[in-house]
Amino acid sequence: MIRIRGLSFSIDGLTILEDIDLEIAEGEFVAIIGPNGAGKSTLLKLVLGFLPLPSGSIEIDGVPHLDWLKQHPVGYLPQREEFDRRFPASALDLVLMGLAGDLPLGARFGERHRQRALQALRTTRTEALAKKPIGSLSGGELQRVFLARALVSDSKYLILDEPEASLDMPGTQSFFALLRELNQAGKTVITVSHDLQTLSEYCSFLVCLNRRLHCHTQTDLVNSEIMHKTFGEAVRIIEKDY
Template sequence: MIKISGVTHSFDGNIVLEDIDLELAEGEFAAIIGPNGAGKSTLIKLILGFLPLQSGSIEIDGVPHHLWLRQNPMGYLPQTEEFDRRFPATALDLVLLGLAGELRIGRRFSKSHRQKALEALETTKTAHLASQQLGGLSGGELQRVFLARAIVSDSKYLILDEPEASVDLPGVQSFFELLKELNSQGKTIVTISHDLNILTSYCSFLICLNRTLHCHTQTELVNAEIIQKTFGETVRLIEKEY
């Protein structure tokens, strides 16, 4: 369980998150929605320990999150990842990074680590790309390889920051089908997304955020009024065809 209590965060005096209290039960497929600048990425970065807590607390499985993160693998798929497209790494090398924390300093990956990484690539339907250089992968392929890295360590949690950002429209649905499958296998998933249609189809729990928490409840209990309040303006739900 991820428990966030009284978290407030500001950048240069501007409050981005205010007094956030939130509990995420195990096995949920939760989505964080909100307009740009609502603090969605900040909340995720705080959970993942990329940003230091200024006030409040975050616990994962009853342990302060920074201690939990030091001892346990966490599945994470960033919105974008800064790297040189000509970096001499293959898709398999990238996935193996997800297992690096299991090894002592100076130790090499074993055959079983490579096998595990290949299985993760298979799960994300990218096993055929294992020996491909990163520079040769499309945005969608890269996103699936990043997902393989996020799940390879068998972390019970998977946190995603706008996973649909670099995937083409037909790819989004199959990507979320894959997430749904992972969720049905017991993984707790938290994702930021702007695609309300996709979220209502796949996510079981909705977190409406716009500096403060507007809702955190089962998806079917969220109505247009709450979403409109979260976004602070009129929201038009557009039916997309995938």
């Protein structure tokens, strides 16, 4: 379980997040939604320890998050990862990165690690790309390889920041279908996303964020009033009744 209490965060006097209280239970497929600048990615970065926590607390499995992160790997797919497209790494090298922290300083990867990395690539249906240079992969292929890296350590938490950003519509659908499979296999999936239609189809729990928390509830309990509060009056809600 991830438990956030009284979290506020600001940069240069500008409030990004204000008084956030949130609990995410194990096994959920959580979507964090909100307009641009709502603090969604910042919230993820605080949970993952990329940003220092100025106030409030974050606990993972009852342990302060930074202590937990030192001991446990966590699967993370960033919104945009800075790297040189000509960097001489293969897809397999990239996935092995997810296991690097398990090895002592200076130790080399062994066959056991390579097999685990290949298994992760198999899970994301990219095993055939293992030896390909990362610069030759398409956006969708790269996203699946990054997902394999997030999975290789077998963390029970999988955290994704706008995974659909570099995918087309069919790519997004198949990517979220894969996430659902992983969720059904026991992973807690937390994703930031703008694609409300896809989210409503796949996610079980919705966190509506716009600087403050406007809801954190089961997806089917979110109504138009909450959406208006989150996105402002400009949003047009089309309710579907299947």
